[in-house]
Amino acid sequence: xxxxxxxxxxxxxxxxxxxxxxxxxxxxxxxxxxxxxxxxxxxxxxxxxxxxxxxxxxxxxxxxxxxxxxxxxxxxxxxxxxxxxxxxxxxxxxxxxxxxxx
Numbered sequence: 001x002x003x004x005x006x007x008x009x010x011x012x013x014x015x016x017x018x019x020x021x022x023x024x025x026x027x028x029x030x031x032x033x034x035x036x037x038x039x040x041x042x043x044x045x046x047x048x049x050x051x052x053x054x055x056x057x058x059x060x061x062x063x064x065x066x067x068x069x070x071x072x073x074x075x076x077x078x079x080x081x082x083x084x085x086x087x088x089x090x091x092x093x094x095x096x097x098x099x100x101x102x
Contacts, residue, residue, distance in 0.1 A: 005047060006091050007069045009054040010034070021056070022064035025078075028053075030064070034083050038091070049091055062102050075100045 010031035015021040035044075035051040043049045059065045059074070066086070067074050073096055077083055082100055089095045 002070055003046060004050045006049045008034070008049065008051050008066055008091070009057070009069070010051065010066050011055070011057040011059070011063060012053045013056040013060075015056075015060075020060040020063065022060070025064045027064040030077065030080065030083055033080055034087065037084070037087060041087075041092075043091070059102070065102065074102045076102050 010027055011022040012028045012031055013021050014023040031051065031053060038044045038049050038051055044051070054067075057065055057067060062074075062076055065074060065076055068086075068090065073090070075082075075086055075090075075097065077086065077100055085097055086100065089097050
């Protein structure tokens with residue numbers, strides 16, 4: 001049995017210069033938003049959902065990116081609405097959000 005039902009890793013890597021990276025597109029702010037939303041829904045913790053920072057996940061040109069375990073589902077996103085859709089559909093209802101999947 002897994003410690004968490006879902007473990008969500010947000011790439012929040014910041015590269016120097018104009019090199020593509022997730023944090024150039026607001027990854028840290030949207031990760032913080034997701035963490036607060038999961039906590040407000042009382043879905044955070046053991047046997048539930050964990051939102052974590054990750055360093056570079058090496059998919060910079062597809063970013064910003066998250067990966068959800070244990071299924072190893074990768075998503076890209078643009079805004080809070082995309083994050084809400086991933087939370088509502090995938091993390092709460094167990095349905096993959098195909099339009100955001102990479």
